[in-house]
Amino acid sequence: MRVAESVSPLARDGPSWRYRRSTRQVLRMSAVHLALVATGFLFLLPLLWMVSTSLKSLTQQAAWPPEWIPQPFVWRNYPDAAAFLPLARYTLNSLTITVLFVIGTLLSCPLIAYAFARIRFPGRDFLFIVLIATIMLPGVVRLIPTYLMFRQLGFLNTYLPMVLPAFFGSPLFIFLLRQYFRTFPEELADAARMDGASEIGILYRIFMPMSGPALAVITIFAVQSQWNDFVDPLIYLNKERMRTLAVGLYYFRAYQDTTNWGQMMAAATMMTAPILILFALFQRYFIQGVALTGMKG
Amino acid sequence: MSVSTLSLSVWWARLGQARRRTFLGYLFLSPWLVGLLAFTLFPILAVFGLGFMEYGIFGRPTWIGLQNYRDILTNDRLFLTTLGNTLYFVALSVPLSTVIGFLLAVALNTRLIGQTLFRTAFYVPSIVPQVAAVLLFVWLFHPQIGLINFALDLLGLEGPNWLGRPQWAKPAIVIMGLWGVGGGMIIYLAGLQSIPQHLYEAAEIDGATEMRRFLMITIPLMTPTLFYNLIIGIIGSFQVFVTAYVATQGGPLNSTLFYVLYLYRYGFEEFRLGYASALAWILFLLVLALTVVVFRSSSSWVYYESGGER
Numbered sequence: 262m263r264v265a266e267s268v269s270p271l272a273r274d275g276p277s278w279r280y281r282r283s284t285r286q287v288l289r290m291s292a293v294h295l296a297l298v299a300t301g302f303l304f305l306l307p308l309l310w311m312v313s314t315s316l317k318s319l320t321q322q323a324a325w326p327p328e329w330i331p332q333p334f335v336w337r338n339y340p341d342a343a344a345f346l347p348l349a350r351y352t353l354n355s356l357t358i359t360v361l362f363v364i365g366t367l368l369s370c371p372l373i374a375y376a377f378a379r380i381r382f383p384g385r386d387f388l389f390i391v392l393i394a395t396i397m398l399p400g401v402v403r404l405i406p407t408y409l410m411f412r413q414l415g416f417l418n419t420y421l422p423m424v425l426p427a428f429f430g431s432p433l434f435i436f437l438l439r440q441y442f443r444t445f446p447e448e449l450a451d452a453a454r455m456d457g458a459s460e461i462g463i464l465y466r467i468f469m470p471m472s473g474p475a476l477a478v479i480t481i482f483a484v485q486s487q488w489n490d491f492v493d494p495l496i497y498l499n500k501e502r503m504r505t506l507a508v509g510l511y512y513f514r515a516y517q518d519t520t521n522w523g524q525m526m527a528a529a530t531m532m533t534a535p536i537l538i539l540f541a542l543f544q545r546y547f548i549q550g551v552a553l554t555g556m557k558g
Numbered sequence: 559m560s561v562s563t564l565s566l567s568v569w570w571a572r573l574g575q576a577r578r579r580t581f582l583g584y585l586f587l588s589p590w591l592v593g594l595l596a597f598t599l600f601p602i603l604a605v606f607g608l609g610f611m612e613y614g615i616f617g618r619p620t621w622i623g624l625q626n627y628r629d630i631l632t633n634d635r636l637f638l639t640t641l642g643n644t645l646y647f648v649a650l651s652v653p654l655s656t657v658i659g660f661l662l663a664v665a666l667n668t669r670l671i672g673q674t675l676f677r678t679a680f681y682v683p684s685i686v687p688q689v690a691a692v693l694l695f696v697w698l699f700h701p702q703i704g705l706i707n708f709a710l711d712l713l714g715l716e717g718p719n720w721l722g723r724p725q726w727a728k729p730a731i732v733i734m735g736l737w738g739v740g741g742g743m744i745i746y747l748a749g750l751q752s753i754p755q756h757l758y759e760a761a762e763i764d765g766a767t768e769m770r771r772f773l774m775i776t777i778p779l780m781t782p783t784l785f786y787n788l789i790i791g792i793i794g795s796f797q798v799f800v801t802a803y804v805a806t807q808g809g810p811l812n813s814t815l816f817y818v819l820y821l822y823r824y825g826f827e828e829f830r831l832g833y834a835s836a837l838a839w840i841l842f843l844l845v846l847a848l849t850v851v852v853f854r855s856s857s858s859w860v861y862y863e864s865g866g867e868r
Contacts, residue, residue: 290668293668296665297665297670300680301676301679301680304680304737304740305679305682307695307705308682308683308694310694326708327703372589373586373587373589373590375586376582376586376587377587380579381583382579382582382584383580384584388591397793397849399796399797399841400797401797401821401838402838402842403605404825405605405608405825405831405835406600406601406602406835407597408825409831410596410600426593426597429590429593429596430589460582489688489689491688491803491804511803514696525693525697529694533686533687533690536685537682540682540685544678547681547685551744551745553748554745
């Protein structure tokens with residue numbers, strides 16, 4: 262615990278006690294550090310192994326004991342993987358869905374969150390409870406009727422089933438933005454109203470410019486959700502050329518008869534890299550965002 | 559055109575302030591309200607109705623009453639298997655990921671050298687795209703040349719054929735999930751950091767040992783966060799799908815045939831949409847019941863700060 266040891270009143274008990282205590286503490290802190298280093302390595306090894314394997318030749322993949330450094334570096338695994346399945350095309354498809362989904366999210370969610378946060382009207386609090394309940398609804402319950410609905414509308418083999426719902430707002434994103442908007446002082450909106458600003462004006466000229474971090478968080482979550490989504494593209498897209506990267510990667514495993522783990526890990530690395538780069542650039546927002554989802558309303 | 563705009567503005571001006579606000583509120587909410595009807599309320603009602611029907615891919619839905627439910631509960635040999643698999647998974651993965659995530663957060667919440675570095679190391683695996691992570695673990699779990707069995711070999715243990723043996727496949731799937739505990743850890747860490755320091759200081763002055771402070775301050779104040787994550791964890795684990803679909807396709811010997819995978823097969827491989835809907839409704843009731851139980855139990859173990867001064 263981060264209990265202020267340095268100002269501990271017990272320290273007055275005398276130097277010998279203090280000495281013993283700090284030795285014990287140093288020992289314990291070293292043990293904690295050591296344990297964390299070990300588990301940290303355990304968590305990162307699979308990722309290193311993925312990259313290492315992606316650069317190995319077919320023979321070196323099967324080496325026993327396993328070797329960490331590729332010898333030689335088989336960079337060809339990457340273009341070969343992209344030739345085995347049209348990964349470039351799949352990447353483009355995933356990107357298209359992701360971008361459209363983000364646009365839909367950023368158009369709809371602020372509007373809805375603003376109404377929940379700063380417009381007072383009857384029924385609002387009840388609807389907010391409904392919103393929270395839908396966050397907890399198991400998604401699988403919706404699967405079949407939604408599929409039938411989109412099929413009826415002729416949306417099979419289009420990106421609409423993935424993209425369209427974003428324009429109607431995602432409960433979790435609405436909730437996060439609403440919580441953020443609520444941290445602005447009430448007088449902010451009231452004063453603007455006195456000056457004759459419309460609600461739309463308050464949202465877009467005052468609230469949105471002040472909500473950069475929250476908007477970044479929901480954008481990152483939206484990107485992650487669509488880039489990783491597996492079930493929806495699996496169900497709604499049958500045409501090979503329309504597949505997303507996530508589904509394409511699955512077929513990588515299904516199609517290969519003699520498994521070339523190097524190529525497969527190259528493909529997995531290619532799918533993971535954009536998310537890791539995004540994380541490296543916007544680490545703060547990832548962490549803040551996840552922390553926010555754990556807080557209650 | 560100008561006339562109608564004019565009459566609109568007259569109408570707007572005549573509207574009272576409160577009514578105007580109400581109108582605007584619902585106007586702003588309208589996308590979500592439409593979505594709520596189309597993508598949530600309608601599907602819930604529809605899945606209930608479809609459960610009473612026979613509905614193939616090309617045919618028309620026909621009403622068969624409770625037949626689907628009767629078949630599931632009496633004739634379906636795999637239903638209990640799949641339910642058992644799912645409960646096994648939930649019972650193992652929810653407590654494990656909670657405990658590991660929480661312990662990591664507690665460890666990270668001490669005065670550490672390189673705290674950010676540790677946090678990153680534990681968090682990064684949780685953002686690796688799921689399909690990529692599963693393929694990676696299929697490779698790590700390779701019975702002959704996999705890294706995990708090599709590590710076990712170093713320890714003098716003989717590694718099993720993880721994904722090829724019924725008794726090992728489920729634990730393997732649980733382990734894949736545990737790789738992503740970093741997300742939960744971040745949530746717990748945020749919770750730990752929001753515990754006011756003066757509580758610990760006061761307890762220390764009163765002579766409370768560290769263990770006691772942990773049990774009497776940290777744990778109670780973290781129960782709301784733990785509670786929330788427990789609920790989300792249970793709901794999520796009941797729907798485990800992608801790991802099993804990609805890694806094992808439900809095998810070997812149906813040992814990783816989880817509920818949603820089973821439902822998916824009926825819905826999208828055999829196209830028995832009515833039967834799959836009945837399965838979905840049963841899962842919904844199960845998860846709902848469990849959630850209610852956890853909510854009910856919460857009053858006895860979840861600590862809520864009273865509204866008074868603090």
